[in-house]
Amino acid sequence: MYKLALSVRRGEPGTEIRDEWLWGSATETVWEFRSDRPLPGTRALLPLLQLDYAPPTDLCGTVSAGHPHRLPVTVRQQPGLPAPRGARITVDVSFDEGLSWRAARINGTGREVVATIAAGGAPGGTVSLRVRARDTAGNAIEQTVLRAYGLR
Structure with a gap:
């Protein structure tokens, strides 16, 4: 079993870079996977699970703070690998x-x-996500996206 971690941050609060990246300003992703040595x-x-999100945001990247909303999430493999089976x-x-x-x-x-996603937060706030997925082969992903999208 292998573990791979990736951390990405886009600027610090108050900097020009942070101001350009309102949403998804920090992500932490940890993969667990099994892999054999390839033939010479x-x-x-590598069977690194991938996550796709489809939040119902407007063109500004926000949803209403006063109402629950639905967030479709898909787990998949990289192109060239079979789809994950039995994902949770x-x-x-x-x-x-x-x-x-x-x-x-x-x-x-x-x-x-x-x-x-239950109604929460206040207008001007943000929604952060932490998603975990695991397939029957033992491959897993945990991804945290801070400030994934905003609230209006």
């Missing part, structure tokens, strides 16, 4: 940039689910 002279794709997905949400988290209700099973 060959390459092997959980979603946690934070309205205080990761200081506290609460579980979202999940509808559906497998590679595509819809999380119901």
Whole structure:
């Protein structure tokens, strides 16, 4: 079993770079995966699960603070690898940039689910996400996106 971690931050508060990146300003992704050594002279794709989100934001990247909303989440493999089997997905949400988290209700099973994000936060605030997925082969991903999108 291997573990790979990636942390990305876009600028510090009050800097020009931070002002350009209102949403998704920091991500932490940790993959766990199994991999065999490829045959000599060959390459092997690593089974790093990927997450796709489709929040119902407006053109400014915001949703209404006063209403729950649905967040479709899909787990997939890199192109060239078979789709993950038996995926289990959980979603946690934070309205205080990761200081506290609460579980979202999940509808559906497998590679595509819809999380119901309860009404929370205040206009001008943000929604942060922490999503975990694992397939039956033991491959897993945990991804935290601070300031994933805003509230209006």
